[in-house]
Amino acid sequence: MVFAEQVHRTSHEVEIAAPAGVVYGIIADTQKWPLYFPPNVHVERLEGDGQHERLRMWATANNTVKTWTSRRELDPGRRRIEFRQEIPAAPLTGMGGTWIVEELGPTSTRLTLLHDFTVADDRAEDVEWVLRATDTNSESELGRLKTLAERWTELDDLVLSFEDSVHVEGPAELVYDFLYRVGDWPERVPHVDRLDLVEETPGIQVMSMDTRTADGSVHTTESVRVCFPETERIVYKQTATPALMAAHTGQWSLRRHGTGVTVTSQHSVVLRSENIERILGPDADVAAARRYVRQALGRNSGATLNLAKQFAETAAPAAR
Incomplete structure (x- = not known):
């Protein structure tokens, strides 16, 4: 006899002092999720x-x-986004859910995040692991989203993006x-x-680094890097920031x-x-x-x- 897998469900919600459209817009723009x-x-x-994305x-x-x-599946009219993992990461055998954005007033919103998941053989230790990860990540995401959305009028000023490039007259393989x-x-x-580095999975690097700034002070950062040798890119996210x-x-x-290559550092x-x-003065x-x-980030990445x-x-x- 084959038994159906047990479906586990979680629900997390937060009220946000921001327009529902702002909240929905942040959730819909997955390209900024690593930053947000x-x-x-x-x-x-x-x-x-x-409307549909993979x-x-x-x-x-x-x-x-x-x-x-x-x-x-994005539904901006109802302000709902449904998601389903196509290839779940172990120990999951299935994971999905829904973002629900409810307008409570012109600048008041309730955001609910639902998850449902299954694990192989419904092993108790795996269920506990997934519940802990889902609770921790959901609370972290909702908390940061609340902070960002409630500053929606100044968010454009708080977000900074820039890049620097150099031309190298040499093999791209050596630069990479x-x-x-x-x-x-x-x-x-x-x-x-x-710099302390762990690379248990090829191409996924977890690192802790001390860097010295122009004034001689030392900052410790922790980062995760994902390396794409086939497209000659390395992306990273600082998990502990200054x-x-x-x-x-x-x-x-x-x-x-x-015969050369342009190398770009983007932040x-x-x-x-x-x-x-507190840091820069009154x-x-x-x-x-x-x-x-x-200046600080550009100086260090420019030197690199x-x-x-x-x-x-x-x-x-010598390489030729």
Whole structure:
């Protein structure tokens, strides 16, 4: 006799002092999820037409990195989004749910997040693991979404994105190798004082790093990196950020042309406005924080870009 798998269900909700359209818009824009939602590391949109979409996602769950493919059905009229994992990550055999956005008033919204899931043989330890991960991640996502949505009038000012590029007259493989072998950075990159790296799954790197800024102070960050050698990209999400940033994501990417390659470092940041005056002084404002973060991040990533350029161009004759 074959028994049906036990379906487990969870429900989480929060009231948000923001328009329902703002809340729905944040949930619908999965490309910004790594920047907006603490557990989410990276999202690849595989296909979509505005109502249906297919996504590859990477996220942390109980301090491990999981990846899966999901399909979503978007209904902006009813402000509902249904999702179902196409290829669930173990120990799941199925996972889905619904985002429900309810308008309570012009600037008042109730957001409900429903999940249903199954695990193989309904093993108690696996059910407990998934429940703990679902509860932790859902509460983290709803809490951050509430914070962001309630600052919707200033969100554009708090979000900062920029990029820097260098041209390398050398093999793209050497540039990618320099960026991928982040464990060698303390010997190769002067502003990196310490770096601890774990790569249990090839291409998924979990790291803790101490970096030295221009004023001599040292900042400790923790990050997850997802490496795509086939497209010569490395994306990352800082899971522990300096006090001035609520979130920080980025990407190293290579674009080949002719005999060389253009290497680009891209950053996206959400500023932590409540810490601006404490860190930058009583006269500092959001504009000053944007300038400070742009300069600090650009200085370090720019130095790394130039070191990658030097490495590839110096090693290129021997590599040919």
